Amino acid sequence: MDFDRDRRRKPFKIKVVQPIKWNTREERAKIMEAAGYCFGFVRAEDIPINLTTDSGTSAMSMAQWSALMDADEAYFNRKNFYDFEKAVKDFTGMKYVLPTHQGRAAEHIVCAVLIKHKGAVIPANAHFGTTEIHAMRYGARPINLPIEEAFDTQKIHPFKGNIDINKFEELISNKGAENIPFLNMVMTNNFMAGQPVSMANLKEAAEIAHEHGIKVVIDAARLPENAYFIKERESGYKNKSIREICREACSYADVVHMSCKKCALVNMGGFIATNDKDLYMEMGALLVQFEGYLTYGGLTGRDLAAIAVGLNEGLDYDYLADRIGQVEYFAEQLRRRNVPIYEPPGGHAVYIDAEKAYPHIPKEQYPAEALGVEAYIEGGVAGLGHPSSLGWTRTDPETGKPVPCPFEFTRYAIPRRVYFDCQLEYAADVIAYAVEKGEKVKGFRIKWVPKNEFLKVFIYRLERIK
Numbered sequence: 437m438d439f440d441r442d443r444r445r446k447p448f449k450i451k452v453v454q455p456i457k458w459n460t461r462e463e464r465a466k467i468m469e470a471a472g473y474c475f476g477f478v479r480a481e482d483i484p485i486n487l488t489t490d491s492g493t494s495a496m497s498m499a500q501w502s503a504l505m506d507a508d509e510a511y512f513n514r515k516n517f518y519d520f521e522k523a524v525k526d527f528t529g530m531k532y533v534l535p536t537h538q539g540r541a542a543e544h545i546v547c548a549v550l551i552k553h554k555g556a557v558i559p560a561n562a563h564f565g566t567t568e569i570h571a572m573r574y575g576a577r578p579i580n581l582p583i584e585e586a587f588d589t590q591k592i593h594p595f596k597g598n599i600d601i602n603k604f605e606e607l608i609s610n611k612g613a614e615n616i617p618f619l620n621m622v623m624t625n626n627f628m629a630g631q632p633v634s635m636a637n638l639k640e641a642a643e644i645a646h647e648h649g650i651k652v653v654i655d656a657a658r659l660p661e662n663a664y665f666i667k668e669r670e671s672g673y674k675n676k677s678i679r680e681i682c683r684e685a686c687s688y689a690d691v692v693h694m695s696c697k698k699c700a701l702v703n704m705g706g707f708i709a710t711n712d713k714d715l716y717m718e719m720g721a722l723l724v725q726f727e728g729y730l731t732y733g734g735l736t737g738r739d740l741a742a743i744a745v746g747l748n749e750g751l752d753y754d755y756l757a758d759r760i761g762q763v764e765y766f767a768e769q770l771r772r773r774n775v776p777i778y779e780p781p782g783g784h785a786v787y788i789d790a791e792k793a794y795p796h797i798p799k800e801q802y803p804a805e806a807l808g809v810e811a812y813i814e815g816g817v818a819g820l821g822h823p824s825s826l827g828w829t830r831t832d833p834e835t836g837k838p839v840p841c842p843f844e845f846t847r848y849a850i851p852r853r854v855y856f857d858c859q860l861e862y863a864a865d866v867i868a869y870a871v872e873k874g875e876k877v878k879g880f881r882i883k884w885v886p887k888n889e890f891l892k893v894f895i896y897r898l899e900r901i902k
């Protein structure tokens with residue numbers, strides 16, 4: 437026996453307990469109906485096992501909580517900024533750091549500074565939803581170029597988050613490099629089932645971009661988790677530390693931004709990092725307008741202190757092995773119960789292929805939402821299956837018609853250091869039961885959606901098709 441490699445040992449134990457309120461099945465059915473079958477309207481206290489997102493939902497460590505108490509709230513240049521700045525510099529290897537209140541605030545500033553003319557196109561392995569909206573607001577067209585293998589939910593490939601290099605080169609020759617202000621590499625690739633990007637793919641894409649004068653931006657919300665996959669799966673990285681891998685990745689970028697609500701193990705925060713002084717100054721000017729002064733950017737001293745500690749904890753190998761191991765454990769529990777999942781599972785979530793789970797519900801009647809709702813009603817386990825398939829479906833600005841989504845996913849994201857393995861086993865039982873109900877579960881039609889395309893991702897009202 438090699439007990440040193442036994443995941444059940446866990447790299448932490450519990451110090452603070454948050455009680456869970458458990459409603460009855462009948463109560464949950466009423467709650468869902470009253471919310472129009474939209475989790476955007478359900479109160480969090482009514483969701484006992486909440487797997488709707490891993491964003492801002494991490495449990496902080498005792499080191500983070502004590503850093504919070506030690507924080508200073510002076511306006512200019514509080515000491516916690518320097519701890520934060522050091523942690524970000526150590527993580528990215530970059531010289532200039534700007535704090536932001538969360539990831540999308542960083543994206544906003546990066547897009548505002550890099551997108552200089554209308555009609556630009558912004559390629560990515562697959563943009564996060566808010567990046568797309570920012571790019572569009574600045575008159576640019578976001579384009580997703582995932583590899584073909586990623587569209588096959590059963591195909592095993594170590595780096596399904598990669599960008600398709602041929603398609604990227606084709607885009608450059610079709611649109612002209614002068615119309616492509618930056619390449620956006622999202623690591624891990626949230627909108628592609630949380631799949632990792634290989635270092636080789638990042639390096640090659642970045643080299644092509646730089647040859648053409650195109651800047652490279654890394655969306656590093658889950659770069660530490662991506663680095664773990666690189667260490668485990670890519671040749672040449674077995675003996676590199678997670679930090680070394682993250683720094684190598686950042687060395688290919690002109691700008692790195694991060695939502696600290698993911699891998700920095702905090703409930704709020706973000707940053708932008710770069711080596712380019714001019715860009716830093718330009719972004720800094722916008723930071724002061726939209727977020728706050730250069731050394732706090734919309735964050736309290738407490739937030740900065742918690743990030744300074746959490747960003748380092750998030751790079752710990754044992755922590756990451758436990759974290760990614762728990763996601764894989766959950767995936768294995770679902771597989772064993774014949775729940776059709778996206779393979780292989782990503783770093784932060786297990787995505788269920790709802791078209792396979794509920795083949796009797798046509799796409800137009802939202803099978804992913806039907807599964808998410810059913811598992812909540814049956815056992816209080818919540819995952820997301822938005823009618824717009826997690827924001828993939830949107831109106832094509834050129835044709836005015838909806839662009840269909842390549843998937844129907846119900847996403848079960850795992851908050852970091854929050855749930856026990858046995859709670860995820862329970863969740864797998866509940867989800868499997870909801871799948872087994874089969875034709876007893878009916879689809880939905882839309883009763884109300886807001887006019888705004890983006891808001892539609894989060895708030896809507898549905899009614900059950902009888």
Ligand SMILES: *Cc1c(COP(=O)(O)O)cnc(C)c1O
Nearest residue numbers: 538539540564626655657695697
């Ligand atoms: C969450 C997320 C963001 C945005 O971050 P927020 O902190 O939620 O604003 C950006 N990119 C990716 C890949 C994300 O998952």
